[in-house]
Amino acid sequence: MGATKTDLFTKQQNDIANMAKALAHPARIAILQHLVKINACIGGDLVEELGLAQATISQHLKELKAVGLIQGTVEGTSICYCINPKTWMQYRNLFDKFFDSSVSEGSCC
Secondary structure (H helix, E strand, O other): OOOOHHHHOOOOHHHHHHHHHHHOHHHHHHHHHHHHHOEEEHHHHHHHHHOOOOOHHHHHHHHHOOOEEEEEEEEEEEEEEEEEEHHHHHHHOOOOHHHOOOOOOOOOO
């Protein structure tokens, strides 16, 4: 299988695609929604909240942290996660610009 040709696309197109990929799992969306709702969370709380295995939650947290959407601080033997507001706003602004394009109803096949 060949390598992707991301150099054929603009930085904005690549950024949107990478952001969409980070959000492309319902468990990650649920984690983000929960963190937004309570404004902080210890990893074990997510297991109870979502009903997924700790290993599954940990993998999704790792993915969200890798793209900077969440940040974590160590508290004893647990890690407390929260939304990274700077990255959250970057995602929001980029998606807002993307979806801001007008599309007329009835103009498609």
